[in-house]
Amino acid sequence: MLKTKTIAIANQKVGVGKTTTAINLASALGTLDQKVLLVDADPQANASSGLGVETISSKSLLKLFDEHGKTSEQIIQTHSPNLDLIPSSIKLADLEINNKSENVYKLKNALDEIKSNYDYLIIDCSPSLGYISINSFVAADSILIPVQCEYLAMEGLNKLLKTIKEIKANFNKTLDIEGLLITMYDKRLKHNQHIIGELKQYFKDLVFNTIIKRNVSLSEAPSFGTNIFDYKIESEGSDDYLNLSRELLTNRNAMKKTTQILGKNIHQIMDDNNESVTLETPKRKNHLKHFEPFDIKKKNYNKLKGLTKEEVIKSLGLVYNDIHSDTWMYRVSDRATVFRKNFLYLSFVNNQVQNIELRRFRRG
Ligand SMILES: Nc1ncnc2c1ncn2[C@@H]1O[C@H](COP(=O)(O)OP(=O)(O)OP(=O)(O)O)[C@@H](O)[C@H]1O
Ligand SMILES: [Mg+2]
Structure with a gap:
């Protein structure tokens, strides 16, 4: 760690x-x-x-x-x-x-x-x-x-x-x-x-x-x-x-x-305030761009079980957090509930979805 x-x-x-x-x-x-x-x-x-x-x-x-x-x-x-x-x-x-x-x-x-x-x-x-x-x-x-x-x-x-x-x-x-x-x-x-x-x-x-x-x-x-x-x-x-x-x-x-x-x-x-200063830091990667929220009511999340990372991206789009990590997080838009903030967490084992958890963060 x-x-x-x-x-x-x-x-x-x-x-x-x-x-x-x-x-x-x-x-x-x-x-x-x-x-x-x-x-x-x-x-x-x-x-x-x-x-x-x-x-x-x-x-x-x-x-x-x-x-x-x-x-x-x-x-x-x-x-x-x-x-x-x-x-x-x-x-x-x-x-x-x-x-x-x-x-x-x-x-x-x-x-x-x-x-x-x-x-x-x-x-x-x-x-x-x-x-x-x-x-x-x-x-x-x-x-x-x-x-x-x-x-x-x-x-x-x-x-x-x-x-x-x-x-x-x-x-x-x-x-x-x-x-x-x-x-x-x-x-x-x-x-x-x-x-x-x-x-x-x-x-x-x-x-x-x-x-x-x-x-x-x-x-x-x-x-x-x-x-x-x-x-x-x-x-x-x-x-x-x-x-x-x-x-x-x-x-x-x-x-x-x-x-x-x-x-x-x-x-x-x-x-120095020299204009010719050269900076050598590596280019920052920004491979994860913008993600559309999706509708909770239309999705059957259990179907995601066993899918590979590539297949998950195909059906849900890119993840919010690091694509290389084994826990992925998706924002879920669910206007039908009182919860304001819902996230879908997917855990991968050997590049396959093992666990699916919907976490709801309540307001104060
Ligand atoms: N991206 C933004 N869009 C709109 N309003 C913003 C944004 N960021 C900050 N503000 C507003 O601008 C004001 C100043 O922001 P903030 O309090 O974060 O600045 P600060 O640098 O902490 O100020 P201070 O120097 O007083 O500590 C606040 O009213 C804040 O709500
Ligand atoms: Mg301040």
């Missing part, structure tokens, strides 16, 4: 989609059977409230900065499958402002206590490069940087990259950049395409293939205290974040041996 991966979602620019990404990426990874802990490291506590968690809760990230707080005691289960949360509270702001400690390893040490229980730790950072964000960068294996598709998208990126580089040099040698994620893309706006072109030209393969489109359901979901999959599974936002989670999982497998090269590239990008 791969060891736990900790990803901090950061950009000191306000409102670029950090929290939306943190909630929905963490939830998507959960539905893909990854065990995930979301850490709300922003005093605004938007990730906590966006998942319907009361932030006056006695459990809080604040306690991890306290000598006496036990990490496992700050964790709560969310209604989203395989997703736990360490909530934030407004009191974290005091820590950020009045903090006397210079210990940048506090969060890392606290998270190390429980890390092995998870496949992913996702940290939602605040729009600042203060004490808590620095602690998050030290605790992280990589940083995912959401960039809003708008003019001045790159504004502030240099400062962020410099900070990451300093942390890498002084406190966390293996720190990497997970990728730049373009958010709130609107194809009707001409300049949006232009901005994508510029970001790709400068950052090359560090830009995720998945682009998060502007989608009103993504902005509505948090006020119902839930993620996009509970709120509107048939939305574009839901597709985009599932695609992102699959891309992340694929990269994790494909890039295991390329961190060194990637590190060098980051170094190059941050070291």
Whole structure:
């Protein structure tokens, strides 16, 4: 089994989609059977409230900065499958402002206590490069940087990259950049395409293939205290974040041996502003594209038993998750039930469907 991966979602620019990404990426990874802990490291506590968690809760990230707080005691289960949360509270702001400690390893040490229980730790950072964000960068294996598709998208990126580089040099040698994620893309706006072109030209393969489109359901979901999959599974936002989670999982497998090269590239990008920088990261695979939901009432799933992967693809289309894995997951659209989120899980043994299970994830 791969060891736990900790990803901090950061950009000191306000409102670029950090929290939306943190909630929905963490939830998507959960539905893909990854065990995930979301850490709300922003005093605004938007990730906590966006998942319907009361932030006056006695459990809080604040306690991890306290000598006496036990990490496992700050964790709560969310209604989203395989997703736990360490909530934030407004009191974290005091820590950020009045903090006397210079210990940048506090969060890392606290998270190390429980890390092995998870496949992913996702940290939602605040729009600042203060004490808590620095602690998050030290605790992280990589940083995912959401960039809003708008003019001045790159504004502030240099400062962020410099900070990451300093942390890498002084406190966390293996720190990497997970990728730049373009958010709130609107194809009707001409300049949006232009901005994508510029970001790709400068950052090359560090830009995720998945682009998060502007989608009103993504902005509505948090006020119902839930993620996009509970709120509107048939939305574009839901597709985009599932695609992102699959891309992340694929990269994790494909890039295991390329961190060194990637590190060098980051170094190059941050070291000189030379236009001729060449990036050598392998092309990201995105072999799984878009999947049509299908109608549960018309299908007799037991007929799938014994079919090969090729035959399943013929009858159901491509899978949501990694095609090479032996557990496949299909989204099921079933408007006839009260369940909002249904997935069909197929388990293969020797390239044949052995087990079929319909999992229904209830709303909160
Ligand atoms: N793809 C999207 N489509 C539509 N609205 C979006 C999208 N992504 C984010 N939003 C909305 O934009 C606003 C800012 O998003 P979000 O809170 O995720 O940003 P943030 O970077 O976490 O902000 P902050 O810097 O305050 O922490 C929110 O109202 C959110 O609902
Ligand atoms: Mg936020």
